[in-house]
Each structure stands twice: as structure tokens, then as C-alpha cells.
Amino acid sequence: MDNLSIDNSAPLPVKRPASVAELTDLVKATRAAKHGVYPLGGRTTLDVGQPPIKPGIAIDITALNRVIDYPARDMTITVQAGITLAALQAELAKEGQWLPVDVALPEKATLGGALALNQSGPRRYGYGTLRDYVIGISFVTDDGVEVRAGGRVVKNVAGYDLMKLQIGAVGTLGVITQVTLKVKPKPEASVGVCFGCAIESLTDVLDRLHASRSRPIAVELLNADAWLALGFPSPAEHTDWVLAVGFEEKTATAQWQRATLQDELKSAPVPGVTDIPDASALWQAITALQLRPGSRFIGKRSVLPSKVAQELTHTPPGLVHAHALNGIIWFHGGQPSTGTVVRRCPPDQKEYLAVWGNAPSSWELMRHVKQTLDPDNVFNPGRLFGDL
């Protein structure tokens, strides 16, 4: 039998239900045995979170991967949660549409897993995150029943928004089985520019990007190590920091934006602006850094966007990259400072690291929600709250 260990846990037998009915039976039986259910998608992010605190089973949802309904003219799609992001995007591409959310390792990562961790990447600046696209959801609860919220229409306020509740819940409130998304027409063009920037000019340059007449969909800031790790050609004149700015639109509009930004940057303290040959590939490559195999430690910090440059004046050694106008910074290496969400570290360090960073003031209320909706602590026990 297939077994799996999460953060050095005792081996968890892996079950791969072929139907939702099999899945509900597994949940009922596991709860009855007072064990835990550890949902698995593409297994790309199992090292995120705290270690399991209960024996139990890992439930692999990748067999639940069908497209249920794709009324392309309504710009919505209903799929099972075990579908990979790549398969989902391939289906949408047939109709010239896409889900404009970057997810690392899309060939492996499942939609359910991406939702559980609220995955995103550079293009969140222009398009938002998964919470802006999920309009319906089904999941298996601790009672071993499949429940549903939302619907299949783009505007709907009937009932509680359990879509939001599940996104980013780290699988602690049930196993997501089915999802309805609103999707977008794929933009005609994806273009971008990159340029070097000295640390002391960062605040000024980021302010200018924020105030630009152009409307970027991504503003990424990378240190030299991170840029090198991408394997993309460097900007004309290299410095300690590189900025990459992207536009996605109708071709004429995208090119106008690129030209406008280049014009605006003429008076800025940046040494030379270079076109990015394949901007879409760059955003994917930057997203993939979130799961870079060579990084032992990966952390993520959130600050106000205006404070990014200040936050970067004392960076630890290693790769650093940021969704600069969202205020989200990724660090690879060094010791995590207070408030950093630890996305990867050696499992033994999780005993003393605050894996989820500074607990927000609503943490107690979140624990209470968890205790109310999963009183026997069936789903991903320990992984979000440590003791719960």
C-alpha cells in the first residue's frame, strides 16, 4: 500500500477515492476511529504548515478530476477539485479563456490544493486572487456529507459565502470536492519590461510605478540571486535589484502601456529598460520559485506596499523576490524574523518556529470556527493551529 509521511509523521496510508461517495465513507470511518484526514492534491505543498498531530489517512483527490460543466458563453466552469491547474487551463484555452491566477507546478498542483493554500503569483496585482474567481464550492464535512455553497452564476448572494471560508483554510474545514469558477477571456497580448534598480532608489521607483498611467498586471521585484535562479536574460545594466513589470491586454493597449512606462521611466533613476521576451513565461518562472527545490528555507512576509523598500534594506542572504505593489515578500534563506510565515523549513525546526507568523487578533475566533465546524478535529489536525 502507498504510504506517505508529512513532516516526519508516522506513515499515513494513502487512499485514492474514485468517487465522492467513497470519499464520504472514508471520512465517516476515519472520524469514527478518532483519526485524522489529511487531504492530498498534487503533493506540491505538503511541507507548508505545522506537523500532523494525529494518526490517520491521507486522501488523494486526484481521481476526482472531471470537468462537470463548461458553459463557455457564460464564462463559468464547474470542475472537480482534483483537476490539475494545467488541465483546467487547457480546457479553458479551447475557448480562448483562462483562470488568471498563477500557481506553481501547474502540471501537478490541483485546484483543491491551490484553494486550500490560497496560491497566487505575480499576476495577483492585476487580477486578484482565487477568492475573486470561486463562485461555488462543494466539500465533504466532518459528518461525511458533501455540502455545497454558492452556485453557478457570477452574481449570487444566497446563503453564506463558504467559498471564502474554504480558501486558505489549509484543508482544516473539509475536503473540497467540486468548484465553480468565473473565468476571463485570455488577453490578446502579454508583454513586459525589466530594469535594474539600486536599493536607495527603490522607494522612488515603486512610487512611480504605482502612479504610472499604465496599468500593470504584475510588478515583481527580485534580488540578483533570484533573477539568476530564473535563468532569464538579465536587464541591460545589472544592479542588486531587478524590477519586472507586465501588461496584458489587447495588443495595441499592451504596447501603448509598455511605451508609456518606458517614457515615464526616462526621468527615473534606473539605468536601462529592456523588453522581456516572453513575459507570461517569466511570471510562471517567478511563481515556481515558491517551490524552488534548492531552497531549504522559504518564508513569506506581508507589509504595506509603501513599506516594501524599507523592509528590504536588511535582507538575509539568499533569494528575495516580492510582489512589490501587493506588499508580499518571499525570502529564501537566513533566520526567519518575527511575523514571517514559514512556507518551508526542516521539519525539526517547526517545533520552535511560529510557522504561520504572527497570529492575527482574530486567531481565537478562527479556532472557535474550527472547533464548531470540526469538533472532533478530523481535518488536517494540527496543521494550521498546532494543537487543533
Next chain:
Amino acid sequence: MNTTLSQNPAAQANNSPDHATLIARMKAIVGNDNVLTSAADMAAYECDGFTIAKTKPNVVVFPTSTEHIVEIVKACNELGVGFLARGAGTSLAGGCVLVGGGVMIALARMKRILEINVRDRYAIVEPGVVNVWLTNALKPHGYHYAPDPSSQGACTIGGNVATNSGGPHTLKYGVTVNHILGVELVLPDGRVVICGGPTEDSPGYDLTGTIVGSEGTFGVVSKVWVRLTKNPEAYRTLLGVFETIDDATNTISDIIGAGIVPAALELLDKTMLSAVEAAFKFGFPLDAEAVVIMEVDGLAAGLQDEADRIEAIAKKNLAREVRKANTDPERMALWKARKQAFGTIGRLGYPSYCTQDGVVPRTKLPDIMRHILATAKKYELGICNVFHAGDGNVHPILMFDERYPDQVKRVLDASHEILAECVRLGGSVTGEHGIGVEKIDFMPLLFSPDDLHFMVRLRTAFNPHNRCSPGKMLPTSGGCSEPSNSMGRSKPGRRAAV
């Protein structure tokens, strides 16, 4: 037509010692000037825009701080009375009806914009801030607050948060929840919690997203962090004039199908046009069956091309004419006519109207429009339509005289048929107005007993005694173990009109 939704004895005993205690407690918290107690003063607080359901609160209080709300909520718990937060009362499904009586917490005096931070794209507002005030305050910065319900000149951001309001521009910009970053919430037991905030990706559950649209059943929102949106550089606003409603709805479907995401696609039918024209003298054609306001916005570069494509699609669908709002004042006049359409309905000669709020997949618009018109005919009701066609969100307006019970019954029966058809076509019974008290009995049509049971469990986590906004959204039946305040309804869709 006053309804007795009350099952709470305290609600009826307005001269009892308990009632005197309640009033004294409220006055001690907020001061005499911030309390209403007479029936005449409280008349406006008996209902919202869904005037078919009314109940009298025991008292209306106007807190001016989070601390006031905390004290009010604690007192309600001690005295065992229900409470409900209210913004401007513009909602349309009875969300502001205080089922069972109790304390109406009117937030209209918490109306400060606390912070505007354009660089970090957020503002902090108190819940009583009127939606359009924020956008007006942002004008010098070149930013706006994107959700713009038609009632934005009156409705409050706190109320928008409660109902997850939409508006004409949701097609491109999303609804309220897409623009709310965080809330300060007074829980139903009086604890204060801050969820979310201006920095992104806070770890743990997205409680903010879960609270938005919960119709006040999770607590009283006392502060809101909202996302600010950069103004579009340019607009192209077109008015398509159509001989048939089918031609208009087919145009809408084709625009979306062509991969264009307009900022707005709004349809007005012939009857609605006659009322709007009488009020605004805009120059709408009075003999056309429908007009569609079609707006694209964004950067100027390439925008005309998009407008040209829309014009071509409209003409292909037999538009008699496509007019253009060429100047900003023209555009503003057109939107004023659209947004104030509801206010002109009185000109059609009916004393009352009921605005419905169904949703269908966009491609099913022709089907639902045919059904709506046939249903109005069947029940011999006046009807007009003005709605967010691009989202598939229909707002049939059924016109009647509420002094005649037979007419009220026909309105409710027709509403029920229309909403049931929306569900049958794969849609929902509310796109932006909420379930409130009006649509509670539709919930089992949309959700299974298991779904509803889970929602009740979630509510219990926030609001265990169901004292906060009681009797909203979730039905009492369907295997749900909640305190009963059932009104013994037999027919769905008419609970509020008992």
C-alpha cells in the same frame, strides 16, 4: 399590511417595566438624543425597501462609537432581547426588519471616513458612511470605491458589507466582497475582533470574506477597510435601441461571447423607459421595446476599437440605432437616469412596487425575460424591467396597490414563479439584495438540508443564541437545529407577508 413577525413577548410590551429598563439602559449608553422610542419616530425603522414586511423595534439607538455598540450589545444580552444593525434601510428583501422586536442599532451617525491611503490603495471607514461619499472624497486622488449600487447616494458601506451589494459595474469590477480588505466586528456577545486589514494574505481563515454578505447575522460591523481602485482613463458609453427584448438580450450574450468584458451592460424595457423619460427628459425613444446601456472603460488606447466591436454586434442583432454619450456630462446624465430609475416608478400610477432580484446564466436571459413577461400577464400585474443584464441579474418590478390583499397575493405568487424559474434555469433567487426575510423559504430550493445545516453550524460559531439579526437568511426547517422562531409558513416565498 403590518405583519407580526414577532414571537418575542418583549416586543409587544412597550409599556412593561422591562421595556422601561431597556430604554433607560440605552439612554445611559448613548444619551437621550441618540435614542428614538415613540411609534411615530420609529415608523421609518419598521422595514426597508421591501415594504410588505414590517415590525416595530422596541427602541432605535444611534451609537457613535464601537464602544457604544459593545455596550448596546451587552445590554441586549443581559435583557434577552434581539438586535439588528441598520444602515440606510435601502435593502430590498427585508434585511432591516427586526424579527421578534428588540433594539435597532442605527449606524447612520457613525459616518466618518477615518483614513484614505492612496499609495497603499485602502481606506478605513465607519459603517454609516454613504457609499458615494467615499468616491467623492477620492475624486482629487483619481481613485474611487468600485461597488456602486444604484442606491449609492443613500446606502451605507456597512449595509453594503451586510448584503454584499452589487451594482451596474460589477460585471467588470466585482461585487462588494471583492473590495473589502478587513472589518472590525462586534460579536453578538460584545467582544470586538478585527479580521483582515490593509496588508494582504493574512494567515488563517478569510473571516472577512465570510462576514461580507452574512446579512448581519455574525455581528455588527463597526469599521471597514476597503480597497481603492484607480479611475479608468476613458469611457465609451453606448445606448443600443432595440425593437424586441430578444434582440437586446442576444446582443448582451454576443458581446460577452466575443470575449469583451464591458464595465456595464444595463437593460431598460419600454415601460421603464416611459417612466424614466417622464422624469428626466433624457431623450430615450418611447416606442422601442428595450434599450441597453453598454459601457466599456479603461485606458484610452484601444478603447474605441472595443466600442466599435460592440456597436457592430448590436447592429448585427438588429439594433434600430446605437447612440453614443460623447461627453462626460452626457454620460453622467445617462447614468443618473439609470440609477434613479426606481425613483421614477411612481409615475406609472401604482402606489407600491416589489423589486425582484433573480439571477440566471447570462445565456439564459432571453428565456427568463420571456417568462417574466408571460408571468406578469398571467397575474394581470403592471411590470417594468431595469437590470444588470451583463451579469444575468434581472430586476423585474411588479407594480401594485398594497391596500388590496388580492393584488399583494398576486405579486407574491408571480414573484415566486419568476424566482423558481431562475432556479430551474441554473441561477439563484438573489444576486445582490440578499435573502433577508423575503426569500428564506426559497433556500431549500437552492440548498439541501445538509448544506443549510452546515450554514447554521457556521452561524452558531459567531451567533450562538441567534439574537443578532434573528430570523434572517436560513430557514428554521430542513433538519436544522436552531432556536425556533418559526412563523408556521406553509407556502414558500411568502413568509414575510403573513
